[in-house]
Amino acid sequence: MALLAAWDAYRQVPNEEHFVEFALGVNTLAELLRSGVSLGLARMSYDLEQDALALFNTPDCHPLSAEVQARLAAQIDNLSQLLQVDVQPIQPERRQHADASSYEAKRPSIILLSDQPEQWQNLIAQLGYFGLSIAVLAWDAALQQSQSLLLLDLKFSHDWPARVKALRAANPASQMIALGLSSEFTLLHQALQLGCDHCFVQDMSLPAMVAHILELQSSQNEEPYRVLIVDDSLTAHAMIRRALVEQGIQTQAISDPRLVIERMHEFQPDLLLLDMYMPDCTGVEAARIIRQHPEFLSIPIVYLSGETDLGLQVEALRLGGDHFLTKPFNPVILNAIVNSKIERYRTLRRSMYHDSLTGLLNHTTSKSHLDLMLEQCRTQQRPLCVAMLDLDHFKQVNDSYGHPIGDQIIRSLAWLLKQRVRQGDILGRYGGEEFILALPGASLAAGHAILEKIRQDFAAIRHPYGSGHFQLSFSCGIAAYPAIETSDQLIEAADQALYRAKRAGRNRIECA
Ligand SMILES: Nc1nc2c(ncn2[C@@H]2O[C@H](COP(=O)(O)OP(=O)(O)OP(=O)(O)O)[C@@H](O)[C@H]2O)c(=O)[nH]1
Numbered sequence: 001m002a003l004l005a006a007w008d009a010y011r012q013v014p015n016e017e018h019f020v021e022f023a024l025g026v027n028t029l030a031e032l033l034r035s036g037v038s039l040g041l042a043r044m045s046y047d048l049e050q051d052a053l054a055l056f057n058t059p060d061c062h063p064l065s066a067e068v069q070a071r072l073a074a075q076i077d078n079l080s081q082l083l084q085v086d087v088q089p090i091q092p093e094r095r096q097h098a099d100a101s102s103y104e105a106k107r108p109s110i111i112l113l114s115d116q117p118e119q120w121q122n123l124i125a126q127l128g129y130f131g132l133s134i135a136v137l138a139w140d141a142a143l144q145q146s147q148s149l150l151l152l153d154l155k156f157s158h159d160w161p162a163r164v165k166a167l168r169a170a171n172p173a174s175q176m177i178a179l180g181l182s183s184e185f186t187l188l189h190q191a192l193q194l195g196c197d198h199c200f201v202q203d204m205s206l207p208a209m210v211a212h213i214l215e216l217q218s219s220q221n222e223e224p225y226r227v228l229i230v231d232d233s234l235t236a237h238a239m240i241r242r243a244l245v246e247q248g249i250q251t252q253a254i255s256d257p258r259l260v261i262e263r264m265h266e267f268q269p270d271l272l273l274l275d276m277y278m279p280d281c282t283g284v285e286a287a288r289i290i291r292q293h294p295e296f297l298s299i300p301i302v303y304l305s306g307e308t309d310l311g312l313q314v315e316a317l318r319l320g321g322d323h324f325l326t327k328p329f330n331p332v333i334l335n336a337i338v339n340s341k342i343e344r345y346r347t348l349r350r351s352m353y354h355d356s357l358t359g360l361l362n363h364t365t366s367k368s369h370l371d372l373m374l375e376q377c378r379t380q381q382r383p384l385c386v387a388m389l390d391l392d393h394f395k396q397v398n399d400s401y402g403h404p405i406g407d408q409i410i411r412s413l414a415w416l417l418k419q420r421v422r423q424g425d426i427l428g429r430y431g432g433e434e435f436i437l438a439l440p441g442a443s444l445a446a447g448h449a450i451l452e453k454i455r456q457d458f459a460a461i462r463h464p465y466g467s468g469h470f471q472l473s474f475s476c477g478i479a480a481y482p483a484i485e486t487s488d489q490l491i492e493a494a495d496q497a498l499y500r501a502k503r504a505g506r507n508r509i510e511c512a
Pocket residue numbers: 357390391392393394395396398402403404405406407410431432433502506
């Protein structure tokens with residue numbers, strides 16, 4: 001771990017330069033953990049990062065006092081031990097062939113600590129429908145240090161503050177959710193102070209609890225951030241790349257600003273770092289040219305310059321930039337700016353391309369992605385199975401239980417589908433209660449097997465309503481390339497098959 005090496009270097013020569021390296025290492029680790037490896041570890045690294053950054057602005061504090069060094073060393077030790085024990089490297093999905101077994105529900109571990117677990121049967125059952133298995137333990141069961149998501153039933157636990165505190169001390173990297181507390185301010189304050197990450201208060205509805213847990217569990221398989229550096233100095237390229245690459249940010253660099261548009265089309269960056277002064281064209285001129293292209297109107301542009309002239313900076317920002325960094329820049333600040341700008345940019349793009357109720361791709365984006373996917377499958381000579389799903393008798397759900405419950409059902413199906421698709425599949429909300437799924441590598445038969453399992457699992461879900469529950473199904477039509485050649489024809493054929501499934505009695509899958 002680069003962080004340990006940087007800390008050792010600081011211990012040997014405790015100067016500001018080594019401390020900057022160390023702070024950069026902490027920042028890199030914190031960003032990595034925040035991006036989804038482990039939420040609990042992310043919280044720990046955040047504490048260390050805050051400690052390091054607090055010292056960052058006082059260059060004359062080096063060497064740090066023995067007490068501060070010991071505090072940092074203890075945090076680093078703790079973190080590195082947990083990292084070695086618990087974090088498995090994430091393996092990218094590389095399977096070429098799609099079959100039903102590769103679409104089995106993922107089963108992350110959740111532990112419920114409760115002395116009266118029967119009170120939580122509905123929650124356990126609901127999570128089970130989405131493929132999450134819950135291990136139930138009594139409060140006094142010895143809990144191995146773990147990174148599981150811990151659900152703590154505080155409603156029936158006497159002396160819960162002491163228990164929560166002890167649990168937090170023994171499981172610094174776990175996510176802990178308090179269940180069953182009333183929504184009284186002081187109680188929630190105490191639970192959060194003692195180490196709970198979230199509190200599900202007593203009157204929180206079952207669907208809301210399930211939704212929150214599913215969101216916490218959904219792995220963040222986001223693509224790495226991409227940054228294009230445009231600077232005529234190779235030294236600047238090297239310095240920036242060094243700072244960004246450690247955080248898993250992909251970078252490309254060009255020296256000639258005239259190549260910028262071409263390179264942006266190829267690389268599709270999330271942010272541009274643009275030198276202010278280059279021989280053939282200034283950064284401001286390059287930014288204005290970039291902004292002439294509608295597809296790059298909102299991409300963040302950060303200028304890099306040796307100038308501290310305020311008037312120039314304001315002018316540059318007015319003409320199409322988002323931020324100004326003066327060289328030599330602080331690598332931690334560079335990382336913070338790059339990360340926050342890209343996060344906001346990606347959020348903006350998500351809202352343009354995704355459906356707000358479910359977070360799935362919207363109609364238009366599903367179709368355009370399908371066009372691209374079909375071309376890839378054609379080139380790679382792989383099959384492609386397309387499925388259209390539609391909830392059965394959904395009007396009755398709205399009429400009987402109300403529109404908000406109807407929305408909740410649409411979200412449940414979206415979550416179930418999200419749990420089952422693989423990276424690279426297309427999953428979209430095609431219409432009100434209609435979904436589209438495209439599975440590259442899956443033949444018609446393989447697609448049928450995958451969808452059949454999902455159909456059965458969805459039909460088994462008991463949706464709570466009042467003191468009872470109701471069940472619901474969907475119908476599905478599937479079609480596959482190469483038997484059907486174009487994406488419009490695939491959608492049309494899957495839609496016709498769906499219509500036949502409805503006519504044949506619903507809750508079934510028909511093939512084109
Ligand atoms: N709650 C909710 N309802 C929606 C949404 N979008 C569409 N709907 C409803 O979905 C229902 C679809 O009804 P129909 O097309 O008649 O079909 P159905 O009742 O599902 O019957 P079949 O498809 O024939 O099984 C309509 O009542 C729409 O108002 C949404 O976003 N939220």
